[in-house]
Amino acid sequence: MVTDPLLEIRSISKAFGNLQALDSIDLKVDKGSLIVLLGPAGAGKTTLLRCIAGLENPDAGDVLINGDEVTKWQPNQRDIAMIFDNLALYPNKNGYENIASPLRIAKAPKDQIKSKVDEVAGLLKIEHILDRLPGTFSGGEKQRVALGRAMVREPHFYLLDEPLSSLDFMLRIDLRTELKRLQKELGRTFIFATPDYTEALALADQVVVLMDGKVAQMAPAQELYDKPASKEVARFVGNPAMNVVAAQISGESGDPKLIIGGSSIDLTDSDKTKVPSTKDVEIGLRPTAITLLEGDDSVAAGYAKVSGVVNDLEPLGMHTTVGIEVGGESLVFTVEGVRDYQDGTPISVAIDTSALHYFDPTSGSRL
Template sequence: MSRVELTGIAKSFDDLQALDDVSVDVEDGSFFVLLGPSGAGKTTTLRVIAGLEAPDVGDVRFDGHSAGGATPAERDVAMVFQSYALYPKQTVAQNIASPLRARNVGPDEMQKRVEEVATLLRIDHLLQRHPGQLSGGEQQRVALGRALVREPRAFLMDEPLTNLDVKLRVEMRAELTRLHRHVGRTFIYVSNDQAEAMAMADRIAVLHEGRIQQVGTPEEVYDHPVNRFVATFVGSSRMNLLDCEVQDEVLIGTDGWRLPAPPAALGHPGRLQLGVRPEDLSVAGEGSGGHALRGVVYAVEPLGDRVLLDVEIGDTVIRVKAAPTVVHEVGQALDVCVDLTRAHLFDHDTGLALSRHAEPARQTL
């Protein structure tokens, strides 16, 4: 059982601040994903949790107790790294058993535990092979088995699927969520792949430049991103951003378009950006209705079930996920409909999202 809490963690390497006031509360038994681009501070956060790195400021708590200066072994967490680091001269069974040998577990108990874990991971037929005789995915499972055999209080996984090919990655995602349900322990999983995070997480913390941007369920970070970074990082195709400002209840685009201003924009002075995901745009005449932007097709990319259209709206190129039924050609003029109920507005300069609904009055005590 383990709830993991980080409070106000800061960590610098020389003059580089890798983590700045990082606070997260990982519920016991949840699948928590730390999501962010390269250099965001994800591995550093995991290493701080594991006790491999001491924070400059802040506290790590397991079930309410400060880990203080506890060693990695005392924290009883298992880390799975991107590189599997298996022992090449040992069999799969010996590799999986290695954490138990260090703990003086008897041979019968050891064999039983190794077989249980191998069955769970569906590698029980490989126990007598050596790592060099396994595929990447099989090696990955052995590394997972070595972590699982110990029954630690929490699993820390640092991009464990990055070395696998796309198909295997998608398969392993499902395996990992199944495994998580089976063992019922806390998983803290690092990823730079938003699709992976969306597919696996109970909750996601988006990390950028050492700071937590947002923590929420996959739906919350997708539907209600708090700023432009989260909005454009999460989502299978990047959110479109259109410069604009509001005048007399009308949103006026820098590229000349006009749309009725959503309530959040009213009374907001200065430059704004309208954010719309490609899936919330459609081509007029496809039965979508709504408010339209006039544009010219710039590029067409058929995806099978959808067609990705790049459309020039003035000086801005936006991406539209259109139905594949109508043929579109480069240079063709069309109207792009915007689902304003799904659109986002950002302050151009700060990048902060304008709330879609008026803020409820804050309660004072």
């Protein structure tokens, strides 16, 4: 038996003056899933969440919840919980009352309110702050109370708009781990917007990449990294960003040659089957697919040697990011420890030719 998705977005578009914030977005969300909307600032993540919540009216398209067309419904008719970065806790109410507020508005019985608040506070490990005011909370405590206020009831799903962006790095890691645990344990449905690809990869069942108001790719988290649909997605997902450089393909169709910056790259028979038939391409290569060659290091099978000169250096403690110029094209990779290269230092690297990605130089699409 085929069931309707919990949430379905059909060709949603929204413009603000001359700015096309959303351009014919389609999305289906199943019950119990964790979907991440990933994209840079201005990609349309918040606008899409606001259209789902009923806080913005789309110019075109439909929003369906449990099969019901709700595009014209008011926010309070949709039974959705939304958590923003600003949290908006009641400053004059203690932790208990902040969490209890949705149930009090719904006129729930007192014993039910206490039971629900105690349950959520236990899950979020904030029992010790229930009698304190928000002004005494740490950033993480404020975030947990805001989550508790949303989770104390059971709406159709939760919309989370960059809820961790104001927290420091380690606290973000702790809370996203907590979010993932709670979502799985309770079987709730989360739609989580973030510009941080590491959050997306850590949290999501499915990632929807938004760029310029359009869906650039929709895929499981690891697939975004392994098989980006375009060079824009490829460079957005990963740090350091994927190298994307111009290249040429020459030779016979059965024995193609790949040229980068004037250097010929040796390809294995398996690699040759993946080479597109066009002459001019852009190739993508993750920094992790580039290995420094030192001294008498030999080139391993499946790797090709490339030589150039150092043109950038960024020490980062445990490792160093090194940039090299190869015939006018720049490649970036990382090496362990601290390096002290000078600009212009000759250097050789081995690239994993099985890890090459090919993109159309005009459209940017994956070939």
